Amino acid sequence: MRSSDDLDSVLKRFRPAGPPEGLRARVVAAAGVAQAVRPAPAIAEWLPAAAAVLLVVLFHWLAANERQQIESHVIPVAPIDHAAALLAEFHE
């Protein structure tokens, strides 16, 4: 063998051997088993979604609570248009 080119051309007369006959059937059968015994989705997969829902509920509850507290401290007043109309009547 004189050069890499010679060896290259010799190698081109061959190729790696192909897969054994039963490999496809083995792969497909194992794939079927793997699919059949696939475990239910782990809790970890649902954790981000559950945490997001929990946060939404928590913030909604906090906001509602805060709104209720503010409303309890504020004295309701008559609308400004109504007050203006009353004053106008008084002046007349």
Added chain:
Amino acid sequence: MPHRADIGRLYDQCGAALYRYALMILADTSAAADAVHDVFVAVLRRRVALDHPEHYLRRAVRNECYSVLRRRKTETPAAVAAPSGTGGPLIEPVGSDDPDLRIAIERALGELPAEQREVVHLKAFEGMTFQEIADATGESINTVASRYRYAMEKMRAQLG
């Protein structure tokens, strides 16, 4: 997510090429078959979406093969040094057969380290460029070219 039928289709599409790749890294027919089998099963178990299945599977097979070699190294260091030669033939003729030459090349390939055999496979048998091999293996183009040169020198010396 691939299903059983998809796995069959995927195997028809690239199973043989993946087996050949694994065989050239491991130089062991049964270990190559196991590696390909394990990768296909792992694809289903991990439920990965395969946009480019060939690239993903090639990389997965490569990782699996080198894991096998690492395990062998820690379990039985002598088994790595010796050419395995287990199972069937490593190579087959494309046209007319020259059994003596085939056996000599097979022996020379078996003597190479896995990394060099891998580069020979990708360059000589799959016709990839050094740049493509570098991209596929994650090695630098210089490393890939050096491995090929060393492999060719060793094989030439062996073949005489």
